[in-house]
Amino acid sequence: MLYIKCPYCGLRSQNEFAYGGDATIKRPNLNQEVSNTEWDNFVYLRKSPRGRHLEFWHHISGCRQWIKVDRDTATHEIFNTYKANEEV
């Protein structure tokens, strides 16, 4: 069981959250030509790193806000959490 510090509600159990995937993926800019490969990479291509990783979590049974979590996927240690709009 993980305990995740929600930037809005404080320390909460993982049960209240839903995993949202890699938080480093950037959407291609709007109103610009995007190749099929670039779009395919944005939609489907994900790394599966062993180690420190920035990921999205959704506090779905709490404040319903998306947050970013800096977590080690091997040890499950959580280094920091951020609001979704914060640049890391």
Add this chain to the structure above:
Amino acid sequence: MIKLSPLHNIHSIGSYGNYENKDEKNLIKILEVKDLLIVQLVQYKNSLLKIEDLEIDGLKLNNQALTITHNKNTRILWNSPKNWLLMSINKDLIKKINETFKESDFAVTDLSHSRSIIEIEGRNAKEVLKKGCPFNFNTFSKNSCTNSIYNGISFSADMVEENPDKIRLITLRSFGESFYHSITDASLEFGYKAI
């Protein structure tokens, strides 16, 4: 038209569980809170309106997490940033709310018929909640609120009183009966009185 409360079919008055040979004061009390005006207020992200300037039933919206502003009739729970849940026994307040919170800045949703509210009272009330919810209720004090999960059911808790603890549990109407069963099953150990 007959109005049926969400727990109309399962909430039966009486004493249950381990209640025999116990002082009635020590039993947990469980009741259904009904006929409330429940309104969700959400300020749009692009709204520049200062919430300090707004007032409803003499209460201001509070943007501090997990807190409540309240008076005798109305309680406004912080749900999430720029999102509040207003509960009031004054049903006429909806007119004032619609006048105060303009459509251009706020989404106002009347949830009066889509929520089920259970009030649990007694010195073991927090113990009942701890059985199915990962939230640390030891830090939960009077006039604070939280959203969490109880045996997989999302709910909001509103601490109305302390000594003995009186906590309102608000969940979706469709989850109401399952949630009621979860809470009453967990209360059997202590003995409870449904009122």
